[in-house]
Amino acid sequence: SKKEKTPLENTIDQIGKVITISVLIISALVFAIELLFSKRLNMLDSFMVAVALAVAAIPESLPAVITIIMALGVEKLAKHNAIIKNLSSVETLGCCNYLCSDKTGTLTENKMTVSSIFVSGKKLSTASKLDEFSKQILCLCTNAKVNNYKIIGDATETAILSYISPQININACKQACKRLAEVPFNSKDKKMSTLNLINGEPWLIMKGAMDYILPFCSNIEIDGKQVPASKELLKSLELEHSKMASRGERVIAFAVKQTSNIEDCSGLTLKILVGITDPPRKEVISAIKTCKRAHMKPVMITGDHPETAFAISKQLGLAKSYKEVLTGEQMHHLSDEKLLQIIDSLSVFARVTPEDKNRLVRLLQKKGNIVAMTGDGANDAPSVKQADIGVCMGSGSDVTKSVADLVLSDNDFTSIVLAVKQGRTIYANLRKTLQFLISTNAVEVICIFVSSLLIRDSAMLLPSQLLFINLITDSLPAFALGLEKSEKNIMDAPPRKSSESIFSGNTGWHILLQAFVQSLLVLTVFTCTCHAYGNMVASTICFLIICFMQIIHAINCKTNQSIFKINVFNNPAFNISFIVLMLSIVGVSTITPLQKMFSLTSLNLTQWLITIIASISIIPLVELTKLIVNGKKKENLIHRDLDR
Numbered sequence: 001s002k003k004e005k006t007p008l009e010n011t012i013d014q015i016g017k018v019i020t021i022s023v024l025i026i027s028a029l030v031f032a033i034e035l036l037f038s039k040r041l042n043m044l045d046s047f048m049v050a051v052a053l054a055v056a057a058i059p060e061s062l063p064a065v066i067t068i069i070m071a072l073g074v075e076k077l078a079k080h081n082a083i084i085k086n087l088s089s090v091e092t093l094g095c096c097n098y099l100c101s102d103k104t105g106t107l108t109e110n111k112m113t114v115s116s117i118f119v120s121g122k123k124l125s126t127a128s129k130l131d132e133f134s135k136q137i138l139c140l141c142t143n144a145k146v147n148n149y150k151i152i153g154d155a156t157e158t159a160i161l162s163y164i165s166p167q168i169n170i171n172a173c174k175q176a177c178k179r180l181a182e183v184p185f186n187s188k189d190k191k192m193s194t195l196n197l198i199n200g201e202p203w204l205i206m207k208g209a210m211d212y213i214l215p216f217c218s219n220i221e222i223d224g225k226q227v228p229a230s231k232e233l234l235k236s237l238e239l240e241h242s243k244m245a246s247r248g249e250r251v252i253a254f255a256v257k258q259t260s261n262i263e264d265c266s267g268l269t270l271k272i273l274v275g276i277t278d279p280p281r282k283e284v285i286s287a288i289k290t291c292k293r294a295h296m297k298p299v300m301i302t303g304d305h306p307e308t309a310f311a312i313s314k315q316l317g318l319a320k321s322y323k324e325v326l327t328g329e330q331m332h333h334l335s336d337e338k339l340l341q342i343i344d345s346l347s348v349f350a351r352v353t354p355e356d357k358n359r360l361v362r363l364l365q366k367k368g369n370i371v372a373m374t375g376d377g378a379n380d381a382p383s384v385k386q387a388d389i390g391v392c393m394g395s396g397s398d399v400t401k402s403v404a405d406l407v408l409s410d411n412d413f414t415s416i417v418l419a420v421k422q423g424r425t426i427y428a429n430l431r432k433t434l435q436f437l438i439s440t441n442a443v444e445v446i447c448i449f450v451s452s453l454l455i456r457d458s459a460m461l462l463p464s465q466l467l468f469i470n471l472i473t474d475s476l477p478a479f480a481l482g483l484e485k486s487e488k489n490i491m492d493a494p495p496r497k498s499s500e501s502i503f504s505g506n507t508g509w510h511i512l513l514q515a516f517v518q519s520l521l522v523l524t525v526f527t528c529t530c531h532a533y534g535n536m537v538a539s540t541i542c543f544l545i546i547c548f549m550q551i552i553h554a555i556n557c558k559t560n561q562s563i564f565k566i567n568v569f570n571n572p573a574f575n576i577s578f579i580v581l582m583l584s585i586v587g588v589s590t591i592t593p594l595q596k597m598f599s600l601t602s603l604n605l606t607q608w609l610i611t612i613i614a615s616i617s618i619i620p621l622v623e624l625t626k627l628i629v630n631g632k633k634k635e636n637l638i639h640r641d642l643d644r
Contacts, residue, residue, distance in 0.1 A: 009088075011501055011502045011503075012062065012063065012066065015062075015434075015438075016058075016062075019057065019058055019059070019438075020058060022445075023053070023054050023057040023058055023445060024054065026053070026057075026445055026449050027050040027051070027053050027054040027057075028050070029449065030046075030049065030050050030053055030448055030449055030452050031046050031047060031049070031050035033452040033453060034046035034049055034050070034452055034459070048463040049448070049459065049461075049462065049463055049466075051463070052462075052463035052464075052466040052467055053444065053445065053448055053466060055466070055467065055470060057441050057442075057444060057445045058441075059437040059438065059441050059474070059478075061437075061474065061475045061478060062433075062434070062437055062478075065433055065437075065475075065478050065479055065482060066430060066433075067087070068479065068482065069426060069429055069430060069433065069479075069482030069483070070087045070090050070091075070426060070430075071087065072482070072483065073090055073422055073423075073425070073426040074087065074090060076422060077418075077419055077422050080415060080418050080419075080422075081394075081408060081409040081410040081412065081415050082406055082407075082408055082409075082415045082416070082418060082419040082422075083406065083407040083408075083409060084405065084406055084419075085404065085405055085406070085407070086405065089389060089405040089406060090422075090423050090426050090427075091423070091426075091427060092370065092388055092389055092405070092423070092498070093389060093406075093419055093420050093422070093423025093424070094420070094423040094424040094426070094427040094428075094495065094496060095370040095388075095495050095496055095497065095498045096296060096370045096371070096372050096388070096389055096420050096423070096495055097295065097296050097297065097369055097370055097494070097495045098296065098297050098299065098364050098369045098370065098371045098372065099291060099296055099297070099298045099299065099372050099413075099416060099417075099420075100299045100301050100357075100360065100361070100364075100371060100372065100373045100374065100387075101298065101299065101300060101301065101374045101413050101416070102300075102301060102302060102374050102375070102376070102393075103300050103301075103302035103304060103309060103312060104155070104278060104302070104304075105155070105393065105395070105411045106374055106393065106408075106411055106412065106413045107280060107281060107284050107300060107312065107316060107318075107413050108278040108279060108280050108281060108312065109278060109279050109280070109281050110155050110278060110411065111155075111278065111279065112155045112156055112158070112159035112250075112276050112277065112278045113159055113162075113163075113276065113277055114127075114159055114160060114162075114163035114274055114275070114276055114277075115247075115249055115275050115276065115277040116244060116249065116274075116275035117130075117163075117272065117273070117274050117275065118240070118272065118273040118274075119131070119134050119271065119272050120221045120222060120223055120224050120271070121220070121221070121222040121223060122223070127163050127164050127166065127167050128166075128167060130164065130167060133198070134271065134272055135164050135167055135168045135173070136168075136173055136177060136198055137205055137254050137256060137271065137272060138160055138161075138163075138164050138254065138272065138274075139161065139164060139168060139170055139173045139174065140173065140174065140177050140179070140194055140196045140198075140205055141192065141193070141194045141205040141206070141207040141254065142154075142157040142160060142161060142207075143157065144157035144158050144161050145171075146161070146165075146170045146171050151165065151170075155278075156250070156252065156276060159276050160252070160274060160276075163274075177196045177197055177198050178196065178197045179194055179195070179196050180195040180196065180197065180202060180260075180262075181194070181195040181262040182194050182195070182262075183262060185208070187303055187353060187354060187377065187379060188353055189208070189212060190208045190209040190212040190303065190351075191206055191207065191208025191209065191212050191213060192206075192207055192208060193205065193206045193207075193262055193265070194262075195259075195260070195261075195262040201258060202258070202259065202260040203256055203257070203258055203259075204256065204257045204258075204259050204261075204262060204264065204265070204268070205254065205255075205256055206254070206255045206256070206265065206268060207252060207253070207254050208252070208253065209251070209252070209253070209304075209305065210237075210241055210251045210252070210253040210273065210305075211241075211305065213253040213254075213255050213268075213270065214229075214234070214237075214253070214270065216255060216265050216266060216268045217229055217255050217268045217269060217270045218266070218267045218268070218269075219267070219268075219269040219270070220233055220234075220237065220269065220270045221269050221270065221271045226269050229270070237270075240273070241273070241305075242307055244273075244275040245305050245306075245307035245308040245311065246307055246311050247275075247277075247311060248277060248278075248280075248308060248311040248312050248315065249275035249276060249277055249308060250275070250276045250277075250278065250304055250305070250308055251273060251274070251275055251276075251305065251308070252273070252274045252276060253270060253272070253273055253274075254270075254271055254272040254273075254274070255268040255269060255270045255271060256268065256269055256271055257269065278312075280312055280315050280316050281412065281413065281414070283412075283414050284316055284412075284413050284414060285315075285316055285317055287413055287414040287417040288316055288317050288318055289317065290417055290421075290491055291417060293491060293492055294420070294491040294492065294493070294494070294495070295493075295494035295495060296420065296495060297344075297347075298318055298347075298413075299318075299346070299347055299348070299349065300312070300313050300318055300319075300347065300348045300349070301349045301352055301357055301360065301373075302348075302349070302350055302351075302352070303350075303351060303352060303353075304350055304351070305350060305351065306322075306325050306327050306348070306350035306351060308350075309325065309348050309350040310322055310324075310325050310348055310350075313325075313347060313348045318347050318348065319347040319348050323345070324345065324346055324347040324348055325346070325347075325348040325349075325350060326342075326346050326348070326349055326350070327349075327350050327351045327352075328349070328350070328351045328352040328353055328356045329351065331349070331352070331356055331359070336359075336363060336366075339363055340363055340366065340367060343360075343363060343364065343367070344367075353379075354375075354377070354379035354380050354382065354383060357373065357375070357380065357383035358382045358383040358386055360383075361373050361383050361386045361387050362386060365386075365388070370388045370389070370495065370498055371387045371388050371389070372387060372388065372389040372390075372391055372406075372416060372420075373386070373387035373389070373390060373391065374391040374392070374393065374408075374416070375390070375391070375392060375393075375396065375400050375404075376392060376393040376395060376396030376397065376400060377396070377397055377400065378397040378399040378400060380392075380396075380400050381397075381399045381400045381402075381403050384400055384403055384404050385403040388498075389405050389406060390403055390404040390405045390406070391404060391405070391406045391407075391408060391416060392404035392406070392407050392408070393407075393408055393411040394407060394408055394409035394410065394411055395411060406419060421486060421490060421491055422486075424486070424490050424491070424495075425484075425485075425486040425487075425490055427496070427502075428484075428486075428487065428490065429481060429482045429483070429484050430482065430502065431502055431507055432481045432482075432484060432557045432558065433478045433481045433482050433557075434502060434507075435507060435510060435511050435514075435557050436477060436478055436481055436553065436554055436557040437474060437478055438511050438515070439510075439511045439514040439515040439518065439553070439557075440473075440474065440515075440518070440550045440553060441470075441474065442511075442515035442519070443515060443518045443519050443522060443546060443549075443550075444461065444466060444469065444546070446515065446519040446523075447460055447461070447519055447522050447523055447526070447542070447546075448460055448461060450519070450523055451523060451526060454523075454527070455526075455527065455530060458530055458535045458538070458539075459535065459539065460526055460538075460539060460542055461539065461542065461543060461546075462539070462598075462599050464597065464598050464599060465539075465543045465598055465599065465600075468547075468588065468598060469543075469546055469547060469550070472547075472581065472584060473546075473547045473550045473551060473581060473585070474550065476577040476580065476581055477550065477551060477554035477574070477577055477578075477581070478554075479573070479577070480554070480571065480573045480574035480576075480577040480578075481554060481557060481558070481574065483571055483573045483574070484558060484571050484574070485570055485571060487559060487566070505560075506560070506629050506630070507560070509629045510560055510625065510626070510629055513625035513628065513629060514553070514556070514622055514625055517618070517621040517622065517624075517625060518549060518553065518618060518621075521545070521549070521614060521617065521618065521621065522542055522545055522546060522549075522614075525538075525541060525542060525545060525610065525614050526538050526539075526541075526542045529541050529542075529607075529610065533607065536601050537601055537603065537607060539599075539600075540589070540600045540601050540603060541603065541607055541610060541611050541614075543598075543600065544585065544589055544603075544611045544615075545611055545614045545615050547581075547585045548582075548585060548611070548612075548615035549614070549615045549618045551578060551581050551582065551585075552615060552616065552618055552619060553618050553622065554574070554578075555568050555619070556618070556619065556622040556623075558571075558574075560626060560629075560630070561626065561630070562623060562626060563619070563623070564623075588600065589603070590602075
């Protein structure tokens with residue numbers, strides 16, 4: 001199916017159509033006026049002026065500039081371990097207001113260690129206190145392996161094997177206790193089972209989340225004896241589980257049964273509880289603060305126990321109250337309508353399945369949110385694909401990577417926040433570029449059109465001059481503006497709406513007023529100098545003013561606030577283009593062969609002073625327009641708040 005265009009692409013298409021039609025009409029009028037009233041230009045010259053005006057007025061470099069800015073932004077993101085798969089995702093990043101993230105390895109370090117262990121109802125201080133059978137159980141119900149003295153495999157299993165490895169030869173144990181069958185772990189059942197020969201006898205070992213293992217257990221081992229799982233015993237077990245979970249521990253239960261049938265899962269005996277700690281990433285705490293400041297809601301989605309998830313989320317500053325936690329089981333009892341009513345008050349979703357994740361994405365999108373969703377397993381692919389920004393971990397499956405928009409090579413939540421910041425920066429820079437190109441190109445159209453009406457026997461700009469302005473002074477600053485660094489408050493503002501025009505936020509007013517003051521300035525100087533010095537000198541002065549003014553105006557376009565509040569020299573690419581362009585313009589205006597090529601004349605000191613003062617005056621004039629537009633914006637915000 002044909003890919004739908006993004007809002008930015010649609011806006012650029014609309015701009016192109018409006019500019020093209022407007023310029024063709026104005027060029028035709030200029031040609032007619034020049035032909036009928038100009039004494040200096042014949043029919044061919046008038047036609048050339050009209051064609052050059054049309055070429056100069058249309059910002060044909062805009063598509064190339066946008067593509068290059070986005071491509072450079074993507075390259076920058078890649079250096080921060082965030083790999084964007086298509087350019088249109090850059091635009092979506094700036095709109096994101098919901099970040100749905102896995103816990104393990106993304107919000108936490110994925111450096112799991114055994115922090116507590118209970119065997120036969122007793123808490124052991126060290127692995128050396130484990131009996132031989134318990135060591136074998138912990139070793140055998142895992143798929144992690146020891147290779148060159150290094151344990152390789154799932155993070156949970158490697159933590160368990162690392163804990164017991166000083167007390168048992170793992171490879172020797174696995175070889176001696178042959179595995180007869182296996183039921184692999186899956187995210188729905190939260191458990192795995194193996195059937196092993198231990199001392200010549202077949203034993204079923206089941207490992208998984210305690211609340212998923214207990215339903216299969218009719219007995220609990222206490223002090224080496226099998227005790228029926230009474231309500232009182234189960235209650236005390238749940239209490240201990242809650243204590244472990246409240247410390248942020250993942251609780252893994254091991255249950256056993258002597259049987260030769262791996263499907264014979266009833267009547268198991270709960271033998272071991274293992275508490276595993278995975279510390280939160282320290283840098284995530286500040287990243288979450290940044291999210292909240294930027295009006296983006298970070299949400300934890302995990303398969304872990306709700307108390308474990310809440311404990312970690314509290315440490316990260318993600319959630320304050322347990323009321324912000326919802327489990328997958330609770331979700332199943334809520335209709336979409338009910339869940340939609342409470343979804344904004346939730347920050348943690350625990351014990352969820354891949355199907356639950358997909359449902360959450362759909363409901364958040366139904367409320368008009370732009371959602372980023374992380375995933376790694378093949379089962380996560382539907383929710384990652386459904387999300388506006390699908391994020392796959394670098395360690396994720398190939399299936400999920402193939403549908404993701406963004407791949408994090410370091411599995412780090414902060415990389416997502418950096419990607420959003422970069423997405424906002426890229427879009428802001430595109431706005432600056434568009435503002436610069438349209439406001440400066442409009443000057444040439446307005447000036448030539450108005451001057452042809454008011455001073456009919458004079459020509460302000462010739463074709464060669466128009467093409468120089470278009471090819472040299474337009475393109476370089478536009479590219480340089482696309483490489484501007486993030487403004488300090490870029491992550492303080494709410495995300496823009498995906499349907500929002502690139503001219504929103506008073507950008508359109510800035511363009512109109514800035515084009516107006518530039519045009520008024522040039523026309524005033526041309527009118528005065530034309531009467532004082534003649535057409536040739538006036539044309540040269542106005543050509544130089546437009547060239548210098550465009551470069552200086554590019555500084556104005558760095559921000560819609562006052563340029564005196566920012567560091568205007570923090571962009572090396574812009575600084576280089578500024579110097580190169582200044583030298584190029586001075587060269588064109590002073591070197592005789594180039595003067596002749598562009599139909600320019602030498603200026604005296606007074607004329608140069610007029611040129612320089614007029615060019616620099618664009619700074620205070622634009623500062624004034626910014627005060628007007630920003631004052632109007634502030635007034636509108638006050639009225640809107642009062643209306644509420």
